[in-house]
Amino acid sequence: MLNFLSLIKNEQIKLYTRMGTWSMYIILFAIMLIASLIVVFFGEADEQKYGDDWQAQVTAETEELKEAQEEMEFAAFDSEIAKNEYYLENDIKPHPYDAWQFTLENAGLAMLISLFTIIIAAGIVSNEFKWGTIKLLLIRPISRTKILFSKFVTVLLFSISMQIFLFLISLLIGLIFFGMNGLNPNIVQMGTEGIEEVSVFSEIITQYGLYMVNLIMMATFAFMISTIFRNSAMAIGLAIFLMFTGNTIISFLSDYDWAKYILFANTNLRQYIGDGSPVIDSMTLGFSITVLAVYFVIFLLVSWLSFTRRDVAGN
Amino acid sequence: MDISMELQNVHKTIGKKEIIKGLNFSIRSGEVFGFLGPNGAGKTTTIRMMVGLMKITSGDIKINGISIKDDFKGAIQHVGAIVENPEMYPFMSGWKNLKHYARMIPGITDERIKEVIKLVGLEKAIHEKVGRYSLGMRQRIGIAQALLHNPSILILDEPTNGLDPAGIREIRQYIRNLAEQEKVSVIVSSHLLSEIELMCDRIGIIKNGELVTVEEVNEEQENDQHVTVKLEVNDNAQAMTVLRDQLGLEVSEQQSILMLQIEKNDVPNLVKRMVEENIEVYEVALERSSLEDKFFELIGENTIA
Numbered sequence: 335m336l337n338f339l340s341l342i343k344n345e346q347i348k349l350y351t352r353m354g355t356w357s358m359y360i361i362l363f364a365i366m367l368i369a370s371l372i373v374v375f376f377g378e379a380d381e382q383k384y385g386d387d388w389q390a391q392v393t394a395e396t397e398e399l400k401e402a403q404e405e406m407e408f409a410a411f412d413s414e415i416a417k418n419e420y421y422l423e424n425d426i427k428p429h430p431y432d433a434w435q436f437t438l439e440n441a442g443l444a445m446l447i448s449l450f451t452i453i454i455a456a457g458i459v460s461n462e463f464k465w466g467t468i469k470l471l472l473i474r475p476i477s478r479t480k481i482l483f484s485k486f487v488t489v490l491l492f493s494i495s496m497q498i499f500l501f502l503i504s505l506l507i508g509l510i511f512f513g514m515n516g517l518n519p520n521i522v523q524m525g526t527e528g529i530e531e532v533s534v535f536s537e538i539i540t541q542y543g544l545y546m547v548n549l550i551m552m553a554t555f556a557f558m559i560s561t562i563f564r565n566s567a568m569a570i571g572l573a574i575f576l577m578f579t580g581n582t583i584i585s586f587l588s589d590y591d592w593a594k595y596i597l598f599a600n601t602n603l604r605q606y607i608g609d610g611s612p613v614i615d616s617m618t619l620g621f622s623i624t625v626l627a628v629y630f631v632i633f634l635l636v637s638w639l640s641f642t643r644r645d646v647a648g649n
Numbered sequence: 650m651d652i653s654m655e656l657q658n659v660h661k662t663i664g665k666k667e668i669i670k671g672l673n674f675s676i677r678s679g680e681v682f683g684f685l686g687p688n689g690a691g692k693t694t695t696i697r698m699m700v701g702l703m704k705i706t707s708g709d710i711k712i713n714g715i716s717i718k719d720d721f722k723g724a725i726q727h728v729g730a731i732v733e734n735p736e737m738y739p740f741m742s743g744w745k746n747l748k749h750y751a752r753m754i755p756g757i758t759d760e761r762i763k764e765v766i767k768l769v770g771l772e773k774a775i776h777e778k779v780g781r782y783s784l785g786m787r788q789r790i791g792i793a794q795a796l797l798h799n800p801s802i803l804i805l806d807e808p809t810n811g812l813d814p815a816g817i818r819e820i821r822q823y824i825r826n827l828a829e830q831e832k833v834s835v836i837v838s839s840h841l842l843s844e845i846e847l848m849c850d851r852i853g854i855i856k857n858g859e860l861v862t863v864e865e866v867n868e869e870q871e872n873d874q875h876v877t878v879k880l881e882v883n884d885n886a887q888a889m890t891v892l893r894d895q896l897g898l899e900v901s902e903q904q905s906i907l908m909l910q911i912e913k914n915d916v917p918n919l920v921k922r923m924v925e926e927n928i929e930v931y932e933v934a935l936e937r938s939s940l941e942d943k944f945f946e947l948i949g950e951n952t953i954a
């Protein structure tokens with residue numbers, strides 16, 4: 335165990351001694367800052383500041399939405415309207431835009447974290463081959479299995495620390511620009527069974543967690559490809575290509591029932607919550623979790639076989 | 650005599666190509682074993698099998714009696730190695746690189762790391778990034794890395810590669826020291842006899858994946874051995890007459906130096922005769938290495954396999 339912790343420490347040092355890793359944090363920070371400035375200058379922050387006559391304001395807003403709905407065929411303001419009606423019925427004054435809201439919206443930046451994690455996962459094994467250091471790494475009295483898993487754990491730790499960074503910095507930036515409505519305010523949103531009130535904190539955890547599923551699957555995929563081909567460029571390319579085209583591929587194939595066994599039909603668990611609907615009707619949350627687990631195990635198993643069984647020969 | 654490593658009928662086939670065709674030899678404790686062969690002979694491939702980077706197709710390698718196939722951890726903990734170029738993480742300092750490898754084996758203290766750094770003479774550059782090291786410095790940090798855990802067997806693949814003559818001499822000295830004082834068995838590969846001849850106790854010659862011969866490198870030739878003698882004298886014509894007519898030897902003249910082959914036993918007699926005939930002798934030199942001739946004889950011209 336001590337052994338394994340030292341391996342992880344080694345991997346962390348190698349990861350964070352390189353500028354590339356730090357620049358990922360810097361890019362993420364810059365994007366959060368830009369997002370906050372966009373909200374400050376062009377955003378809904380002001381609009382949502384309701385006064386004492388908030389009931390009238392909300393009613394007027396709802397009317398507008400309803401008109402727009404009728405005029406434009408494709409406009410879908412159902413959930414907005416439902417939310418507003420809920421406010422009025424239950425006499426809840428809508429919260430103004432705040433740090434929590436900002437943090438919640440930034441959950442979408444997990445896509446960027448996925449990208450970064452894929453890059454790290456794609457390099458962590460193959461770089462050792464590229465640098466030639468794999469030879470010195472594997473002639474220590476430590477099993478290849480342990481070395482491989484210390485690397486995989488390092489990838490997970492990286493993505494988690496990026497998520498935490500995203501969460502904390504969003505909250506901080508949000509606090510500075512927008513303030514905060516209490517420590518854990520409730521928010522009103524569309525749930526599975528109509529409108530519901532949930533604590534903002536649990537909603538943030540849910541959202542971040544759901545993105546994490548996609549992230550881990552793609553990172554594990556990139557990890558596998560780079561272990562097989564010992565080449566990071568290929569792993570990055572393939573994983574990112576699939577990440578961006580996966581959903582399109584599924585929508586082409588959604589008429590076929592077997593498409594539900596494809597990884598990408600299952601990575602977006604958001605389809606089962608809120609106002610989402612499954613890609614293929616017969617799919618359930620339990621089904622998707624099982625499929626994801628099977629893919630995850632296969633990816634790791636293939637990486638493991640490739641890393642522990644094959645010769646380390648010259649290039 | 651203790652055996653620290655034993656190769657038993659080791660074969661390696663990659664694809665359909667048989668690269669190593671049945672190697673059998675042992676390394677004795679505390680000896681420096683030279684592993685000599687032309688490019689592509691299979692030295693690096695054999696070393697990769699010794700340290701478990703490549704699987705052994707058939708046969709076995711035992712390190713201190715432990716099979717690298719059956720008990721990798723048990724066997725490898727006695728081994729320190731450089732395989733081909735000693736690559737390190739270029740973005741980290743020499744010190745951080747050594748710390749990195751030190752963490753992988755329990756019980757290596759900072760004192761030990763410093764000791765090893767001093768041994769290879771890298772104190773000045775140790776906090777610089779390895780990416781900025783010269784080839785010679787990289788060779789040194791490679792050796793430092795291999796010595797960290799006090800291995801009883803040290804395997805160095807072409808350690809003299811890229812070193813200047815002073816560097817080669819230095820490495821030669823501390824390899825000899827390790828073997829003689831710390832009883833470490835050392836395997837050094839090379840494709841140049843001249844670079845390892847002076848540090849080895851025995852040299853195994855490999856060609857096309859087969860061991861051609863294993864030779865002892867003894868400083869002194871046996872007395873009944875035939876040696877080539879080079880003779881520089883003031884009067885070649887007179888000397889040749891004496892040597893041919895009186896001693897019945899075959900003499901040839903190359904660039905005003907006389908060359909002849911005799912038994913080592915007869916050399917003092919030869920010198921005595923010269924002096925008796927009033928020939929002034931400036932130099933009598935014995936051609937040293939019969940190994941070199943043997944190497945060329947065995948290897949043929951330097952063709953890549």
Ligand SMILES: Nc1ncnc2c1ncn2[C@@H]1O[C@H](COP(=O)(O)OP(=O)(O)OP(=O)(O)O)[C@@H](O)[C@H]1O
Nearest residue numbers: 647648663668687688689690691692693694695840
């Ligand atoms: N991964 C591989 N696949 C196929 N053939 C290989 C592989 N690695 C090495 N070989 C072949 O095996 C033979 C031995 O190569 P090896 O690297 O062991 O030679 P070497 O004695 O170390 O040579 P050098 O002095 O050039 O370092 C060569 O003919 C080489 O082409």
Ligand SMILES: [Mg+2]
Nearest residue numbers: 692693733806
């Ligand atoms: Mg070689």
